[in-house]
Amino acid sequence: MKKIFNFTGKGDQDPSLDPDYADFLRTQCKNSTDRITTVEMDPGSSLSFDNHYFKILKDRKGLFVSDAALLTNDDARKFALKLLNPKKFFDEFAKSMEKMGAIGVLTGNQGQIRKHCSLVN
Incomplete structure (x- = not known):
C-alpha cells in the first residue's frame, strides 16, 4: 500500500x-x-503461463517494489528485457527448472524446518 x-x-x-x-x-x-x-500480479495475463510479466515490468506496472528493482540494476534490466522474447523466456525457464531439479532435497533427519524463515531454530 x-x-x-x-x-x-x-x-x-x-x-x-x-x-x-x-x-x-x-x-x-x-x-x-x-x-x-x-x-x-500480471494484469491481462494472470491465467496464462507466458512472458507477459516482463512486458508489464517494462511498462512500469510491476505490483511490488521488488518488481521495479529488477530495472534498477543494469544486468538484471538487460536480462529482464531479453525475456520479452517468448522463445528466450521459455528457454531460460527450462534452464531454471533443470537447475532447480539439481538442488539436493534434504529428507528425514537432515536439515530443519524453520519456525521463522530468518532465524535458525
Missing part, C-alpha cells in the same frame, strides 16, 4: 510506477490500511 499512498512518507506514490497504473490501484485499494483487496 505504501507504494501507491505514501512511498516516501509525504503522501506520494512510488515514482517508478506508471501513474495511470497507480491511479487504477488506488481505485482498487481504497486506503493505505486496506489489507483485504486482491489484484492481479
Whole structure:
C-alpha cells in the first residue's frame, strides 16, 4: 500500500510506477490500511503461463517494489528485457527448472524446518 499512498512518507506514490497504473490501484485499494483487496500480479495475463510479466515490468506496472528493482540494476534490466522474447523466456525457464531439479532435497533427519524463515531454530 505504501507504494501507491505514501512511498516516501509525504503522501506520494512510488515514482517508478506508471501513474495511470497507480491511479487504477488506488481505485482498487481504497486506503493505505486496506489489507483485504486482491489484484492481479500480471494484469491481462494472470491465467496464462507466458512472458507477459516482463512486458508489464517494462511498462512500469510491476505490483511490488521488488518488481521495479529488477530495472534498477543494469544486468538484471538487460536480462529482464531479453525475456520479452517468448522463445528466450521459455528457454531460460527450462534452464531454471533443470537447475532447480539439481538442488539436493534434504529428507528425514537432515536439515530443519524453520519456525521463522530468518532465524535458525
